Amino acid sequence: MSDSGTLLDSLDKEPSEYIHGEYLTLFIEELLQNGNKTFQDLDAISVSIGPGSYTGLRIGLAVAKGLCFGLKIPLITVETLDSLLALGRKVHPDQNLCAVLDARRMEVYSKIISSEETVVSDTEATIIDESTFTDFEPFICFGDGAAKLSEIWSGRDITINNDIKLIAAGQLNVSIAKFRNNNFEDLAYTKPMYIKEFKVG
Numbered sequence: 001m002s003d004s005g006t007l008l009d010s011l012d013k014e015p016s017e018y019i020h021g022e023y024l025t026l027f028i029e030e031l032l033q034n035g036n037k038t039f040q041d042l043d044a045i046s047v048s049i050g051p052g053s054y055t056g057l058r059i060g061l062a063v064a065k066g067l068c069f070g071l072k073i074p075l076i077t078v079e080t081l082d083s084l085l086a087l088g089r090k091v092h093p094d095q096n097l098c099a100v101l102d103a104r105r106m107e108v109y110s111k112i113i114s115s116e117e118t119v120v121s122d123t124e125a126t127i128i129d130e131s132t133f134t135d136f137e138p139f140i141c142f143g144d145g146a147a148k149l150s151e152i153w154s155g156r157d158i159t160i161n162n163d164i165k166l167i168a169a170g171q172l173n174v175s176i177a178k179f180r181n182n183n184f185e186d187l188a189y190t191k192p193m194y195i196k197e198f199k200v201g
Helices: 019-034 054-071 080-091 168-180
Strands: 045-050 075-079 097-102 107-113 119-127 139-142 158-161
Touching (some): 019 054, 080 097, 080 107, 080 139
Antiparallel strands (some): 097 107
């Protein structure tokens, strides 16, 4: 939760089965109570649009849409990897950054930006091997998909930072910029950014 571009409070929980489906609205109410705010004090709602867990994205977007519709306030979406890159930039201000989210086995959702903030490899599902992203070295790699890359990328000019975790506060600067530019989403047509096709079985 933020006010005038300043982070007031955040609540981050380690994911577990069904936790967000059962408790997300309770977490929101807890944040509001901690800040002596009500739903009517909200001017907009920001939500991570993906990529990520299919279930988590659907639940998060559904709750955000419902609140925006009921409160008659705008919806802002932020790519999950942009949030992660924003957190990485605070720690590594002058480096090339590679944000990765685990997509199972040796696949990750990835996005790479240069030290000058240029996107050099946009959001994609990437199957990792020993030579993936050699054109972008040196770079700092982080996110929940980074740990499994340490061995396969050993000996390269890559630093793995396992301390940078995806948290809600990473959305702040992107969300504020979108709010100030009236860059809002259509509640009826906004869908999660899945990247990969959803499969059952």
